[in-house]
Amino acid sequence: MGLDVEATRLAVYIYAFVGDPREILFRHDIHDLTRDDLLSLRYRLTPSAVVVNTLALVESRNDRRRTNATCWFLPSTFAADILRGIVWDDVHHIYQRFWMPETTTLEHVFITIWDVDEAWYMMMLDVRKPRVYSLDVHRTVENMVRKEKQIKAVLKALSLMFATPTHILNFTDSAETAIWACSWLSHSGGFSRNIFGSMGDEDTLRMRLASSIVGAQCNELRPAVDEASQATWQAFDCYIILR
Template sequence: MGLDVEATRLAVYVYAFIGDPRHDIHDLTRDDLLSLRPRLTPSAVVVNTLALVASRNARRRTNATCWFLPSTFAADILRGIVWDDVHHIYQRFWMPETTALEHVFVPIWDVDEAWYMMILDVRKPRVYSLDVHRTVENMTRKEKQMTDVLRALSLMFATPTHILNFTDRSPNTSGWGCILQASGIPEDLTRAETAIWACSWLSHSGGFSRNIFGLMGDEDTLRMRLASSIVGAQCNELRPAVDEASQATWQAFVRAKLPL
């Protein structure tokens, strides 16, 4: 199914209702994690936990090349959060200081309860909309949402902390050209499927190419891979306990499936 042995073992552990896999930052409950089971809709906490894992992984580099923002960033901007609060809540934790910024990933939960992703290619510079639930009716609303978020990011880019990333280009995203609708992706997925796609775009290695626009593969396999990546993340403080428990769960599963 496209999973390696470790991912398979962790997925079996998660879906077997054994143990209590949690995250060290987000209050990730069992119900949140099990929302990754087939046919259920992944919770917003799951999406943001994957953004957190990706952000932590990006920070391990000496000079981070990517920012992975939680969906609360766009939500706060769209509800008119005070600008000082944007700095306080998001800059230090989600926007590490760097001089090598290449891409910014912004998941957005629309009012119709479907997810889409905005990706900024800082080096080009270009802005992409990865939207697999777009309709004629919602495109104008989403264009305004993305424009508002981009305006906030422009202000962040222009701060003394981040301006060195823009020595040869403008930090003002209004001059980057129109928002590009990514081609080669589905256009009318269900709300549950849009969450899986958002999670998938947050869980890749951090590089960027047009391959990210393409099909992500079998959805059930994706759900298992995402669940295992959360509980197996290096930034999960309970990882040693999870690893030990998942080994025991896997052995019990193997014995049940392959009796002597």
């Protein structure tokens, strides 16, 4: 299947366990994620915005454990607030302290964007070059101008913090934009053109993403979920043996 033992055990608990869909399986600070939220990662479903943004939070907290963070991961609400005209003081209050840790080694900034045509795309800023990449698999002639305006608006808001990029690259491939956004977010912060290769088995990817969220170090409910998933895994294992 392509999952290690821990990821498989968590995936079984998330997907196979018949329980309360409102059960909270991830908590960090005031951010909660329920079983029902994670079930949006099931095959052929579109992952909910809260799942995409939780993955951004998980990767942000993973990177923050370094001495100096190299990446910022920003939720879709950041771009939405910028585009609706939020003032910079509110950006600092809402986002900078929580999502943008102070660092002297910043290399990349990942910004997820939920567009009006109900598709995800992502801005990836290479701070050192500087360049901005539009990681967009749903770009068309009809929406190109609008999206370029959106990107420029976000860049203008961030120009106080890093250099203005010099050009935009666009890549096209899959139509499942939410899964692509999650895949990019879970790429451990590094960036290369290999990101745009095949995602492999999509069902495995979905289970891996769900397991990585629930099994994240920043999940305050991880010990309880881990204990429950162990019990479910043992029951599942006994069922297979008995059969």
